[in-house]
Amino acid sequence: MNSQENTTNKGLDSNMSEVRLTDTNLSKANSSKDSIHMTDERSITEEQFARYISDTLEERSQQLNAYQLKRLAQARELAVRQLHTQQSNSTQANGNVLHWLGHQMGDYIGHHRAMSTAMIAGIMMVTFFAAQQLDFNNNLENSDAFLLASELPPEAFADKGFDTWLESKATY
Amino acid sequence: MATPKELSDFLASVERRAFKQTAYAVRDDHAALDIVQDAMMKLADKYGNHPANEYPMLFQRILQNTMRDFWRRQKVRNLWTTLLSSFGASGEDGEDRDPLETIDVEDDSDEPSTQLERTQTIRLIENALEKLPTRQREAFVLRYWEEMDVAETAGIMGCSQGSVKTHCSRAVRALAMELERQGLNKLGIFKPMSPTASSES
Numbered sequence: 001m002n003s004q005e006n007t008t009n010k011g012l013d014s015n016m017s018e019v020r021l022t023d024t025n026l027s028k029a030n031s032s033k034d035s036i037h038m039t040d041e042r043s044i045t046e047e048q049f050a051r052y053i054s055d056t057l058e059e060r061s062q063q064l065n066a067y068q069l070k071r072l073a074q075a076r077e078l079a080v081r082q083l084h085t086q087q088s089n090s091t092q093a094n095g096n097v098l099h100w101l102g103h104q105m106g107d108y109i110g111h112h113r114a115m116s117t118a119m120i121a122g123i124m125m126v127t128f129f130a131a132q133q134l135d136f137n138n139n140l141e142n143s144d145a146f147l148l149a150s151e152l153p154p155e156a157f158a159d160k161g162f163d164t165w166l167e168s169k170a171t172y
Numbered sequence: 173m174a175t176p177k178e179l180s181d182f183l184a185s186v187e188r189r190a191f192k193q194t195a196y197a198v199r200d201d202h203a204a205l206d207i208v209q210d211a212m213m214k215l216a217d218k219y220g221n222h223p224a225n226e227y228p229m230l231f232q233r234i235l236q237n238t239m240r241d242f243w244r245r246q247k248v249r250n251l252w253t254t255l256l257s258s259f260g261a262s263g264e265d266g267e268d269r270d271p272l273e274t275i276d277v278e279d280d281s282d283e284p285s286t287q288l289e290r291t292q293t294i295r296l297i298e299n300a301l302e303k304l305p306t307r308q309r310e311a312f313v314l315r316y317w318e319e320m321d322v323a324e325t326a327g328i329m330g331c332s333q334g335s336v337k338t339h340c341s342r343a344v345r346a347l348a349m350e351l352e353r354q355g356l357n358k359l360g361i362f363k364p365m366s367p368t369a370s371s372e373s
Contacts, residue, residue, distance in 0.1 A: 046344045050316040053297055053347060057317055060294050061192040068205065072191060075209035076183040082213060083220035084176045090221075 174224040182227045183212055190235055193313050196301050197239050207242055211235040232314060233328045293356065300350040304343055307331075311339035312347075 064072075108116065147154045156162050174182075187208065194204035211234045219230045301309060307329070314325040315336065326333045 046341060049348060050312065050340070050344050053301075053312075053344075054317040056294055056297050057192065057301070058189070060298065061188045064188055064191065068191065068201065071205045072187040072208065075205070075212050076180060076187060078209070079183060079212035079216035080176045080180045082216040083174075083179050086217070086220055087173075087176070 173221050174227070178224040179216060179220060179227070182224060182231075183215075186228070186231060187212075189317065190231070193317070194235065194239060196298065196313075197306070197309065198242060199302060203242060207238050208235070211238045214238070228318070228320075229324060229328065232318060232320070236310060236328060296351055296354045296356050297347075300347050300354065303350060304346055308339045308343035308346065311336050312343035315340050 147157065150157075190208050190211070191204055194207045195201050198204055198207065211231065214234045215227065215231050219226070219234075222230065301312075304312065310329055311325060314320050314328055315322070320328070322333045322336050325336045329336065329339075
């Protein structure tokens, strides 16, 4: 909220505004068709006119009937009760650190959606690569164990002609 | 984090304005009351734990969005009503209401003639405001009635600051023209200044 405007404009009571507007030849302003700004000292500016209208509307908003006031009060009470319930639940949940952490994370994710999506995607990618790396190391260990336990010498597996020789032998 | 009391104080300070703003937008007092209630509940539910100084912006944004939801629903409902109805129900819901409750509170401090003039002026202004295009009314209400600055108004309306200025300017001009067309100058508000008034002011 513009505090400077508040002090200058809120200070104007409706009577003051009315005096200014009474001092105005609005038809003169409208005849220009471009703006209600006028060069005349007595003229009102767009801002002052808007203030007059909003002051009038504000005055009107204070004249609600009993039914409307009752409904608004009920709505307010419901909202306040809702917050009260929410806060008392949250206080109970704060006893549990994990729950509290979950709540905080939920809040963070709720308010920083793009950031959270990027973070989740990053975590998933890191997990994927880590799993692949682990799998590769595992395979390496298994193949070492296989080579050592095999009856054939390791050179036989590196020899390109060995497979062909083995197949031709198998056909006999 | 705001306390329930802070929320209550905040809502009490804005509820009347919020109701009137909504009523000008939707032109239905009962719907306006429902919309304001929805907005209050959403504020408490989703943003109740935010600091109290964030409430004005949040509430206005929620209120504007709730109004938009209402219009969307209304559009769909109107479509179906047009398609299906020839037996439209009348507006009365048969609920018994105390007529005294719905009589507007009038300020009886002035002379009757002044009071009548004032009431007529207010009516004309309300009518003129209701006739404004939605975006212009939104900008005018937020900028001048809610006294938000251009940046805040732009944030709530989801448009640029330049657009807010344009909407506000057009709204003021349209209001001035409409009020003059409706004869507000006859009520003594826009009459030319007399020399004595000039020296006094």
